[in-house]
Amino acid sequence: MPIVRKTNRKGLRNSRNFNRTKSAEQNYSLYEMFEQFMNYKQTEGLAKPTLEQYYEHLHYLSDFTGGDLSIEEITVETFRSYIGFMLQEKKVAPTTANVRIRTIRAFLRFCFQEGWIDEPIHEKFKPVKTPEIQIEAFTPTEIKAMLNGIDDTRFVGFRDKVMIYTLLDTMVRISELLKIKRCNVDLKSGQIQLEPHETKTKRARLVPISVKTIKLLKEYIRETEDFGCETLFVTYDGRPIVSNTWRRRLTELGEKAGINNKRVSPHTFRHTGALFYIMNGGDPFSLQKILGHTDMSMVRRYIQMSDTDIKNQHKIFSPWNRVFKNSR
Known part of the structure; x- marks a missing residue:
């Protein structure tokens, strides 16, 4: 059988x-x-x-x-x-x-x-081939020009200044910035907790903040205590900020600063912060964690941008410029 x-x-x-x-x-x-x-x-x-x-x-x-x-x-x-x-x-x-x-x-x-x-x-069928997108970033001079255009003696101006410092320092997305709660800001440890439902990837993460930003946030939090709103950044009457409203505010600051060759947006601040982080010696793995990226592809583009800047710097500071500095 x-x-x-x-x-x-x-x-x-x-x-x-x-x-x-x-x-x-x-x-x-x-x-x-x-x-x-x-x-x-x-x-x-x-x-x-x-x-x-x-x-x-x-x-x-x-x-x-x-x-x-x-x-x-x-x-x-x-x-x-x-x-x-x-x-x-x-x-x-x-x-x-x-x-x-x-x-x-x-x-x-x-x-x-x-x-x-x-x-x-x-x-x-697949996505079509596209040319590589040029990532825009601000120069230090442009950032200073925008900050100098803010009247921080008024509440809205001071709030915008603190938001710009926080945006550049933490490199968070605008949606994440506007959802930060007061209780998630730890000034003692110098970190802000982003909750899972507040992030694009639905994953919680901690973003560090520098001493200057901590000082401004401490003053801002004290200034807004009487609003009784759990959201960190609010309007002059204590309501959460609508993203498009603040996008327009940044556009106005960019125009006032004479920045007309690039888009002045929250995401440009994110790109700028990431680029400066790499240029200042930050490692790509910690940057990936701060940005909340699931892979290294975007971080590699910041590294490539920093390499371009290194080439420009080398033209100015080449050792041969020292040798022939007096020659014509």
Whole structure:
């Protein structure tokens, strides 16, 4: 009698194939699948703006398709044509198009894994190639010019000054800065605790602050005690600050300082702080931890920027300049 080897029980089928067959019979439309995809995304604890951005990307796709798609219309050609439409007809920047493409690929991957579509469409188109983005950073002179343009005898001016010091020193994102609570500022240890729900990566982290920033924060915290608000940075009447309001404030300070060749934004301060950290001898691994990056790719770009600055400095301070300083 031949030996019979069993790998699965008779009453069970491979769960992945079973789900795929069962789900395929349901024939969800694009919109129906997307709603279930978003339900899943909500369980991941994504921030509200991120979830809204997903729906915004579906809206852009719908402009191209003219509405919902049946399961038969969800093909590789549809999405390749959409990419061409964005780049060639709508003249969407490649970097912007890639953000939308990544959302679509994540959605289609989810649909395939759930068994709603039979083909791994997400594997058959990729983000488009883009030129390397030039990271902007301020010079020390530009930062001083912005600070000199602030009237810190008034509450709003003093608050803006403290925010700029904190932003540059901690290199936090604007969303993280505006969510800092008073109770999370430890002036004795010189650290600020960022809670998981306040960070982009949903991971808690400690960011150090220098002596000068500690001194300003101590004065600011004493100044704002009577507001009774748990949020650290507030408006003149004690309410949390809206990010767009303070972005406009930075733009005004940049214009007043005569900075018209680069974008004056919270993220430029983040880039500047990271660059200065490397140039001052900080190691990339501690910088990665302070920034809250999950990998080293962005930190490497700051290192490359610092190398460029070293080349410029070498032109000025080359040893040969000492040898031939009196020659013409």
